[in-house]
Amino acid sequence: MQSSPSDLACAVKEKQTRRDRFLAEVGAVTLWSALEAEIEPFYPKGAAAAGRRSGLRMHVAQQCFGLSDEGIEDAIYDSQAIRAFVGIDLAPGGSAGRDHAVEVSPLAGDARAHAQDLRGDQDALGRERFDDP
Numbered sequence: 001m002q003s004s005p006s007d008l009a010c011a012v013k014e015k016q017t018r019r020d021r022f023l024a025e026v027g028a029v030t031l032w033s034a035l036e037a038e039i040e041p042f043y044p045k046g047a048a049a050a051g052r053r054s055g056l057r058m059h060v061a062q063q064c065f066g067l068s069d070e071g072i073e074d075a076i077y078d079s080q081a082i083r084a085f086v087g088i089d090l091a092p093g094g095s096a097g098r099d100h101a102v103e104v105s106p107l108a109g110d111a112r113a114h115a116q117d118l119r120g121d122q123d124a125l126g127r128e129r130f131d132d133p
Helices: 005-012 018-029 032-042 049-065 069-078 080-086 108-125
Strands: none
Touching: 018 049, 018 080, 032 049, 049 069, 049 080, 069 080
């Protein structure tokens, strides 16, 4: 598999950043198998375990750094440490395209449905509609 330029640059860097150390600690102390078992019933049957794992790690990184959904997507593209933690490879033929971050959560459809319900409630009340963030 071909490495991306940022992967090569990261491989030769000598000093670990605080983000690298923090994510290594989070990865070491988190009981991933227990968390995966907790979320497994909410994923469609036959969904790839790698998608669950990446989605869970993405959610943990998002919460640790206080990022929005778009913020974690940007961080994955901008930070090699977060990419490695989540397990996403951006090299050609790698494990992710631009839509990967959005598609790992099967509950995203529920959130969209709730947003549509809220829009309908606002319309019924005659208030201005709000836009998606």
